[in-house]
Amino acid sequence: MSPTPKWKPRGEMTLLNTGYARLDGPDKVTGRAVYSHDVRLPRQVYARLVLHSYPRAELTSLDLEPARRIPGVVLVEAQKAAGDELVYLGDDSIVAYVAAETPEAAKDAARAVRAAFRDHYPPMVTREQSLSPGAPSITGRGNTSGARDRGDEAAVDSALEGAAVVVEQVYELPIQHHVCLETHGHVVDYDGESATCYASTQAVSGSVDEFARNLGLPADKVRVLTPVMGGGFGAKFGIGLEGAICCLIAKKLLRPVHLMLDRPQEFQMAGNRSGTWVRMRGGIDAQGRLVGQFAEVDRLGGTGGGAFPLMPYIYACETNAARTRSVHTALDSNRAMRAPGHPQASFAQESFLDELAYAAGLDPVEVRKVNVESDVYRRHLDVVADAIGWDAHPNRTAPGEAGADGWAEGIGFGLATWRAGGRPGCEVEVRITPDGAVTSSCAVQDLGTGSRTLVAAIIAEELGLPLSAVTARIGDSDLPPSVGSGGSVTTGALAPALKVAAHRAREALEQRLVPVLGAEVGDYEWVRGRVRVAGEGDMTMSFGEVCALLGNQPLSVRGEYDGSLDADGSLHGAQAARVRVDTLTGRVEVLDMVATHDQGIPLNRLALTSQINGGMIQALSYGLLEERVLDAEMGWLLSDNLESYKIAGPKEMPRLRVILDEDDGRNLATGMAEAPVIPGHSAIANAIFNACGARLRSLPFTPDRVLAALAERA
């Protein structure tokens, strides 16, 4: 028996490396899938948080009695006491919580709570307010933190003396929301001795301890269930204060408690992608090579630190320096969000490099190629440039002009990077019964990415079975453990464990075949539901007949992560966008987006393409529409629902094309979550400039900004 299996060559795979639909698709589109939000248990109560609507307010009095008088109300409790300051707009805004027999009664009760406040203006919700002279300290620890100087700014300026062109500009990105379709929350069913927690979480195994701690139970008395979930994007790791309160209520009432945030609460307290302010200064030589780059970065993560990777981002520049810090505002902390910090860095770096290229009269694709270290990027740039039609495009070294009709068309580019592969932490059980039923089990969650389908597919591939012959069980902490889904690790962590378990299951079955068919373990071929001795003519036994050899004892094997089966090192990618701009109205239409990313083995081409499409769509939405709007005088979140916090819809969708990288020779597993979301908005901004010379240095690219940038050019 071989202790370490290897992935088959791609050409020999019959299911993996093809495209196949997700197993739970029909349940999801027909509404049969039961999300945490949908859980309804006997005796369940509905809990609701009471949030105040602006930060930096001192609670002077709190009257819960009117809420207690609402019919159907079961519980009303204070979260804050008179004299407490609500420091920031977020989970610190929770003044009380209620539970009732119906969601309607809970909402009425939440509104009936009477709270009075003394205001501490200004609300300090913008960078400018926080940095203004004499600004009060929001948390008492100063309004900036984590300041770090790297490199020698003076050396950069010396290097720039030899530059052909030098550019200095400021780029700004607003706070972005995750916009999980399923808002945060849980249903906790606690009976005094044990608990079942229906959690909308990115970490089924990882949530057990936190629920147990909050319920005062040993971890082995807590079961977390997440069979399906409506998106996380990084915001759903911990159980949150809403989870802790849900546990408190459950303990108090000994009844199942349903506590889900509504959309305004979600936008107020469930995390976000940090905003960013970046000043870039640097230059290139006549060949387009970066000779020096300085970046000054303010991460705007509310009370959190914000996220931003090292500069220069992706591109190489020997003489570089950066000054970074967090500037705090009285807003909820940022959380991880799909490639934390990278889309922000991409926008600053890609816009800046683009500005330098055009300032020098150089082709921005060529300038990119000159400044990347990896040939993979040069190859990827060629692929997307070819697909988007760059060579035939009339303006490659200077922006175009609008035609007589006022419309202008342009093309732009951006690159992506992420780490490849997974990490230890997943285990898988494969169970085969004598009647031929195959079950593959892992606690892993499926955020909507297709991990459930993978749990079945790798086993099916190994045993030569159709996908439908394997039952996947996931989203249950009683199953073998899984890593949490963050940092694109799920596939790289899960696929090796599945492969090892599948391999062991196959070998265990082959052992039963030795006395029957005579060949040694490892000398069998499993194809289309039948098995034969390798290379020997006709199929000799069906899968069912093999399983019957198990007698009355089911087969159960486990597999665990094996680092030789997933990729390491880096992932790369390039994206291109073609836009048209109405210079009369400021309308930006994205016509076409093309992406290529290296992905190791395409374990499911459909899921992979869907992930990359999703990345492009999310970046397009970030670039064109998404903006958290606050009233800086009052501290109110004005964009508190999906009417005013706009995300792209069907009519914003361009032609989306994914070109899988067939030249990536790594026959290893890796995920594809973060990389594709990184460069799309940068490519769109660069395409707008290429079209008409309007340089968009802040997101989103709405007509106010586009028209202002056009006026600036003119």
Place this chain on the structure above:
Amino acid sequence: MKNFELARPTTLNQAVMALAEGEGAIGGGKGPAALLAGGQDLLTELKEHLAEPDTVIDLGRVPGLDAIERDGAGNLTIGAMVRLHQLEEHGAIREQMPVLAQAATSIASPQIRSVGTVGGNLNQRPRCWYYRNEASVCLKKGGLACLAAVGRNKYNAILGGGPSYIVHPSDLAPALIALDAEVTLVGPEGERRMPLADFYLLPREGGISTETVRRPGEVLTKVHVPAPAAGTRSTYLKFKERESYDWALSSVALVLGMDGARVNRARIVLGGVAPKPWRVESAERLLEDNEIDPRTVAQVREAALFGAQPLAENGYKVPLTKGLITRALESLA
């Protein structure tokens, strides 16, 4: 939302009387009432407690409000309960009044257009986020000042503003006003008919807690659209920040009577830029007896935005609207 009693009148008179009672036009001592047509605006008002009626009067069982009638001369009478999608799909409207069909199609989403009504669209309340935010007490909700005037006002009015700076959200209204439509209102004291243009009020004309001249107890029952003269061309151009589903940042309803290349009659009504549909007669006069040439287009768009007074964040609406007017005129030339 607050609990309410659902009234389901089966005659217009019952509906009017119930509304009149709830709105204090006649005695009876009932608390506030609200009309339910398609519910697409009312439900959002109820859920945010912007409206807290004791009685919701469902117009769904009142006969005679849900038809589009066309007389021999081609004049249309559109019932208040006609669904928005019916306008989109109506052959005569599509052929003879593209401005109205296009305006209907531009509204919200197919789901909403399948239930939203003509009467509801014309009577909808503003979308300003200060008005819609339950926590804020803005001028329209009895507060002392328009919070958008000094706050975040990218979506607010550039024309006709003050003391409130809302924009009227209806897409049908500019199109119908450009078609010289009239409306019938039925109230406890009888029926009256007026040009739709006169139905709307500016804040400085008294339109603070309301946007219309509708009196207590009055129900808008019908819209009358005269048949366009031969040679009429029309279009509705709406700029949505999110094309899939949005209100207008700005819109232009343009109806031109043409004699060959010459304009003999013009209506230009702007949406999304003022507290009421904004007809610009000075710009219309510049078009009349002229051809649509670049010089005329430039004069028309300047005249249409004359007097615009942008707030801090909505100055872009001036060039945007000029651009839309240009595009609209080009499309009919």
